[in-house]
Amino acid sequence: MVRTLRGIPLLGCLLGSLGCQGQSPAPPPIPKGDYGAVIRYLQARIPRDMARDNVAGLSIALVNGQELIWARGFGLADKARGVPVTPNTAFRAGGISKLLTATAALQLVEQQRLALDAPIQQTLREFHVRSRFHADPAAADRDITLRRLLSHQSGLPSEHLRDLRSDFAMGQMPMRISGVWLSSPPGSQVAYSNLAYALVGAAIERASGNSFEAQLQHSLLKPLEMNQSGFTGTRSAQDYRAQGYEDGIASPDAQVRDLAAGGLWTSPKDLARYLQMLFAHGLYKDQRLLRSASIEQMFTQQNTGNALDFDCQVGLAWFLAPCGDEPVGPAIRTYQHSGGGDDFAAQLTLLPDQQLGVIIMANDSHAEELVATLATDTLRLMLQAQTGQAVCADDCQAPSHGLKLRHVPAAIDRKRLAGFYATAWGVFRIKDGHSRLAGELAGFDFELLRDDEGWLRAQKKVLGFWLKDLGELSRIQLDVVTVQGRQMLTARSHGQRIAIGERIEPPPLPLAWADTIGTYQVLNTHEPDAPLSGVSVRLEDGFLVMRGQRHDEPLTDYILLPVDNAHAVLAGNGYGLGDTVSRQVNGLSASGYAFKRTQSPHKPLVL
Structure with missing residues (x-):
C-alpha cells in the first residue's frame, strides 16, 4: 500500500515516456593493467553524471582482490554547511545492511548459537505465524527457518508498516508481530x-x-576496521554522516526501526574491507572472521526449483544474478545488492571469479539509476584493465530492432491478454479496445505491440507520433505464461526472464466485503511521518481495489481478494503482495494498523 515507482529501475524505465537517462560518453580504451586510466575516466565522468541528475554527493571505492584500488568522494555531504564528501563520509546503506546482518548470523551459526535450518521459533519462542497454507499451525511455525529468512523465502510479509519510523528495541519485534499472517507458502518463492x-x-x-x-x-x-560504520542513530549522531536529499531539498533525518534490514551507516571505503574479507575466504589481516564454507553458503543459490522466481537467483542475502538489470558481461558471474530509501542510494557489486568489486553510494534517492549504471560500467572497465580485452554484454549497445518489427496483436490474442494483473507496483490493466491493446500502470498509458519474436513491447505515442528514443522501454519484452496454474505476466530484460505480476480473475464478492467500500483513516498513531494515513476501498470492473493514502498523496492500487468473511489478501505474489487485510468492527486492519471508516459505502467516493 506504500509502493511507488521510485527505486524500481526496470518498471521505472519501462513506464517513463522517454526511457531512462542517456548514456555517458564512451570511455577510452583501457590498456591491460592500467587501472589509472579507469580512475581518470571516472574522475571526469562522475561530476558530469551528478550534475545531470542533480545529485549532491557521491562516494566510490574499487577493489581488486586484497587491494583497494581507489576510494574517492565527490560533491557535498551537506549543501547547507558546504561539507564535502570524502572517502570517510558515511551514507545510509539501505538494503546493503542485510549483507552484514547475514554475515553476523552465519558467525553465530558457526558458533552453534543459531542453526540455518532450525525453526526460528527455537530462538524467538514468543514468535508464531498464522497461515492459510497449513492445516497444522505448528507446521507453519516450523517452516520459518533462518535460511528462509535470509533468502527472502520465509513467506512473511515484506513490511510491518506500523511504527516503521520508531525506535522500538529490536528484541520487541518478535512479540509485536507474533500472529502475523503468511503471505506465501514458505520456501515456494522469493x-x-x-x-x-x-x-x-x-x-x-x-x-x-x-x-x-x-x-x-x-x-x-x-x-x-570499518570505523565509519554503525547501525544506530541518525545523521546528527556523527559529523561524518551525509545529509540525504530529494529533488535537491534536504530530507528529514528519519529513524530506522528495522536496523538489521536497513539501518547501516557506512562508506564505500569501509565496505571495501568487507569485500576484501570475502575475497580472502573469511580472513582479514590474518584474523578469521568467517569460515570459507559459510561464504560458500552465502553464495549458493537458495531458490533452486522455485518456478515463480524465473531467472532471479538468490543466495543468503545476496542476489546472484542481475534479476533483470543489465549484466556486466556474458558468462560473467555477478553478485550484488542495492540499497535505497531515506533519500540515499547505494550499490555493491562483485565479480567472484575475477575478485573485482565496486561500491557506490550517493545522498539522493533519485540517484539509484545513476549508481546502478555507473557500477556496471565501472566493472566493465576494471575487467578490461585486468584482462586487456573489452567486455560487454550482448545487448549493451542500443537495440537494433525497429518499429517496423512490431504489429498489433490479433483479436484472439488481445482477448487472451486483456485483464487485470496484480503487480508490486499496483494494478496493471491491459484492455482490448478499438482493435488495439492498451496498458495502464500507475497512471502511465501505452500501447502493447508484438515484436518479431512474439513478445509484447510497450510503445508510447506523443501528439500522434511514435517516440523514437525510448531507452530501456524499447528493450523490455512482456508476455503472459502459465506457471503452476497461475497466469504470470513476465518481462525479458537483457536476456533474463523475471516475474512482473499475476493475472487475477474477478472473484465472487461476499456481501460482508462489498460493505467495506468506503474510505478509512488510521487510528491511534502518533508517528510523525507514518507511511500510511488512510486507505480507500472501491469497486472497479468486479474487483475490490484498495488504495493507500499518505496525507494528501494517493498511493498504489491493489486488488483485494476475499478469503472468507473476515479476511482478504492483496492479490498477487512478490513484494507487498499476499498480505492479509482483516475486517474489524467499523473498520479494517492491515500491517499492524487499525483503520476506522470515515465515509459510508452508500456515498459516492471521490478518488
Missing part, C-alpha cells in the same frame, strides 16, 4: 522482506546476548 530481517536481527541479539549494534561492532565492524 519475496523481498525487510520484516524477515528484523527477525534475524532479533535472533542475533537473543543468541549472542548483546544488542545488535554491540554484536555487529564486536564480531564484524571493528575487526574489519
Whole structure:
C-alpha cells in the first residue's frame, strides 16, 4: 500500500515516456593493467553524471582482490554547511545492511548459537505465524527457518508498516508481530522482506546476548576496521554522516526501526574491507572472521526449483544474478545488492571469479539509476584493465530492432491478454479496445505491440507520433505464461526472464466485503511521518481495489481478494503482495494498523 515507482529501475524505465537517462560518453580504451586510466575516466565522468541528475554527493571505492584500488568522494555531504564528501563520509546503506546482518548470523551459526535450518521459533519462542497454507499451525511455525529468512523465502510479509519510523528495541519485534499472517507458502518463492530481517536481527541479539549494534561492532565492524560504520542513530549522531536529499531539498533525518534490514551507516571505503574479507575466504589481516564454507553458503543459490522466481537467483542475502538489470558481461558471474530509501542510494557489486568489486553510494534517492549504471560500467572497465580485452554484454549497445518489427496483436490474442494483473507496483490493466491493446500502470498509458519474436513491447505515442528514443522501454519484452496454474505476466530484460505480476480473475464478492467500500483513516498513531494515513476501498470492473493514502498523496492500487468473511489478501505474489487485510468492527486492519471508516459505502467516493 506504500509502493511507488521510485527505486524500481526496470518498471521505472519501462513506464517513463522517454526511457531512462542517456548514456555517458564512451570511455577510452583501457590498456591491460592500467587501472589509472579507469580512475581518470571516472574522475571526469562522475561530476558530469551528478550534475545531470542533480545529485549532491557521491562516494566510490574499487577493489581488486586484497587491494583497494581507489576510494574517492565527490560533491557535498551537506549543501547547507558546504561539507564535502570524502572517502570517510558515511551514507545510509539501505538494503546493503542485510549483507552484514547475514554475515553476523552465519558467525553465530558457526558458533552453534543459531542453526540455518532450525525453526526460528527455537530462538524467538514468543514468535508464531498464522497461515492459510497449513492445516497444522505448528507446521507453519516450523517452516520459518533462518535460511528462509535470509533468502527472502520465509513467506512473511515484506513490511510491518506500523511504527516503521520508531525506535522500538529490536528484541520487541518478535512479540509485536507474533500472529502475523503468511503471505506465501514458505520456501515456494522469493519475496523481498525487510520484516524477515528484523527477525534475524532479533535472533542475533537473543543468541549472542548483546544488542545488535554491540554484536555487529564486536564480531564484524571493528575487526574489519570499518570505523565509519554503525547501525544506530541518525545523521546528527556523527559529523561524518551525509545529509540525504530529494529533488535537491534536504530530507528529514528519519529513524530506522528495522536496523538489521536497513539501518547501516557506512562508506564505500569501509565496505571495501568487507569485500576484501570475502575475497580472502573469511580472513582479514590474518584474523578469521568467517569460515570459507559459510561464504560458500552465502553464495549458493537458495531458490533452486522455485518456478515463480524465473531467472532471479538468490543466495543468503545476496542476489546472484542481475534479476533483470543489465549484466556486466556474458558468462560473467555477478553478485550484488542495492540499497535505497531515506533519500540515499547505494550499490555493491562483485565479480567472484575475477575478485573485482565496486561500491557506490550517493545522498539522493533519485540517484539509484545513476549508481546502478555507473557500477556496471565501472566493472566493465576494471575487467578490461585486468584482462586487456573489452567486455560487454550482448545487448549493451542500443537495440537494433525497429518499429517496423512490431504489429498489433490479433483479436484472439488481445482477448487472451486483456485483464487485470496484480503487480508490486499496483494494478496493471491491459484492455482490448478499438482493435488495439492498451496498458495502464500507475497512471502511465501505452500501447502493447508484438515484436518479431512474439513478445509484447510497450510503445508510447506523443501528439500522434511514435517516440523514437525510448531507452530501456524499447528493450523490455512482456508476455503472459502459465506457471503452476497461475497466469504470470513476465518481462525479458537483457536476456533474463523475471516475474512482473499475476493475472487475477474477478472473484465472487461476499456481501460482508462489498460493505467495506468506503474510505478509512488510521487510528491511534502518533508517528510523525507514518507511511500510511488512510486507505480507500472501491469497486472497479468486479474487483475490490484498495488504495493507500499518505496525507494528501494517493498511493498504489491493489486488488483485494476475499478469503472468507473476515479476511482478504492483496492479490498477487512478490513484494507487498499476499498480505492479509482483516475486517474489524467499523473498520479494517492491515500491517499492524487499525483503520476506522470515515465515509459510508452508500456515498459516492471521490478518488
